[in-house]
Amino acid sequence: MAKKKLQCPKCDRKFALPAHLGRHMNSIHNAGGARKSAGGPSIRKLASYNVSTGAGRVLGEMQAYLRELAAQRNSIDEQISGIENAMRSLGQSNVVVPGLRKRGRPKGSGGQEGSLKFIIVKVLKAASGPLSPREISAAVLNAGYQTTAKNLTKAVSNALPEMPALKRKGRGQYTV
Numbered sequence: 393m394a395k396k397k398l399q400c401p402k403c404d405r406k407f408a409l410p411a412h413l414g415r416h417m418n419s420i421h422n423a424g425g426a427r428k429s430a431g432g433p434s435i436r437k438l439a440s441y442n443v444s445t446g447a448g449r450v451l452g453e454m455q456a457y458l459r460e461l462a463a464q465r466n467s468i469d470e471q472i473s474g475i476e477n478a479m480r481s482l483g484q485s486n487v488v489v490p491g492l493r494k495r496g497r498p499k500g501s502g503g504q505e506g507s508l509k510f511i512i513v514k515v516l517k518a519a520s521g522p523l524s525p526r527e528i529s530a531a532v533l534n535a536g537y538q539t540t541a542k543n544l545t546k547a548v549s550n551a552l553p554e555m556p557a558l559k560r561k562g563r564g565q566y567t568v
Contacts, residue, residue, distance in 0.1 A: 398410060398412075398413045399413075400413060400416055400417065400420075400421075402417075403420070403421075508532070508537065508547060508548070508551055509551055509554075509555055511532050511535055511537045512528060512532060512548065512551060512552070512555070512558075513555070513557065513558075514535065515528060515531040515532055515535055516528070516566060516567055516568045517568050518531075519531070519567070521567065522561040522562065522565035522566055522567040523565065523566060523567070524564045524565060524566075525545050525548045525549040525552060525564065525566075526545050528548050528552075528566065529544040529545040529547075529548045532544065532548065552566055
């Protein structure tokens, strides 16, 4: 298959691909108009291009949709509170709305039953005063906590700052 030879009309240079001829025309003979910076749009295009026009339209549509969703949410919240009030007036004291619970455990909880944090809280509640991480780890083991940790004191020390229910009394002393 014979290669197609493309020739520059201005300097008679030959090229194998149309893209090569186009690049040559733009860079050498400035056939594309204004001179381009490396990799960027031409100066003429930058002057005529208004960034806020396209983005502004999209942002406007998004804000309108957000307002519509907020109005729907307000309407649904009013309906839910009306149903809750009706259920309370009929004698149901504990109204649970499915899907509207807060995610995760409550702040300051001791973790799941059997976890290290749960046992730490249990040990500190039973203690007469503040304990150090070393004392807590010994009490945790005495409470029957099973672990494969090489250094339980370090695991306890790492867990203590993550537990907002605990109070720090002095340097390295914790209590509930």
